[in-house]
Amino acid sequence: MALDVEKYTAHLRTHAAHRSQRKCARRVREALEAGGGKTKGHPVDAKDWGPTLLRMGFREIHVEDSTKFIFMKGDIVVLQPYQGGNPSGHIAAYDGKIWISDFKQRDFWSGQGYRNNKPSHVFYRP
Template identity: 45%
Template structure:
C-alpha cells in the first residue's frame, strides 16, 4: 500500500477523543496503518523509533517544521509515564488517542521536555 499521509492524519483526527486514555501508541499506530504506513506493534511508545525507520520513516532535521503525517516519538521523563508518548500531526494539531494542545501532550512533557524525534515518510 502507498503511504497516504493525509489519510493517516484524517484517521487520527476522526478517532481521537477529548482526553487521553493512555493508548497513544495504539491510536497513532492504527492511524499510520490506515494511511498505508504498515508498522508493527511494540509495547511502549518510546520504542517506535526503530519500527518507524524500518517502515521507511526518517527523522527530520533540526529546524525543520512538522508537516502533515509526521510522527513524534517522545521518551519518558522522571515521574511521568515510563512508556513515553507518540502522536501524529495533521498539519495543524497533534493527535494520539486525543487531540493534543501541542506536540508535548501534557504539562509534564511540556515542563520536562524529554528527548524526542519527529519522523517523516516521503
C-alpha cells in the same frame, strides 16, 4: 513506503478523544495502518517506535527550535519518558494543523509534565 498520509491523518482526527485515553501508541499505529502502513512487529510502548518508523520508510528530521520549525502533515514525534511520568513515553502525529495521539493535543509535548521536563524526543517524517 506506500503510506497514504491523507487517510492516515484523517483516521487520527476521526478517532481522537478530547482527553488522553493512555492509548497513544495504539491510536497512532491504527492510523498508520489505515493509511496503508505496514506495522508488523510493532512495539507496545510509544518510546520504542523509532526503529519501526524508520523501517516503514520514515526518516528522522532534525529540529533545532520546535517553536520556529514548520511541521508537515504526517510528521511524528516519539517522546521518551521522564521521571515520574508514564514509563511508556509518548507518540503523536501532526495532521497538518494540530498534534494528535489518542486525543487532540495543544502541542507535541502532550501535557504539562512533558512541557516541564522536556525529555529526549525525535521527530520523523514520512
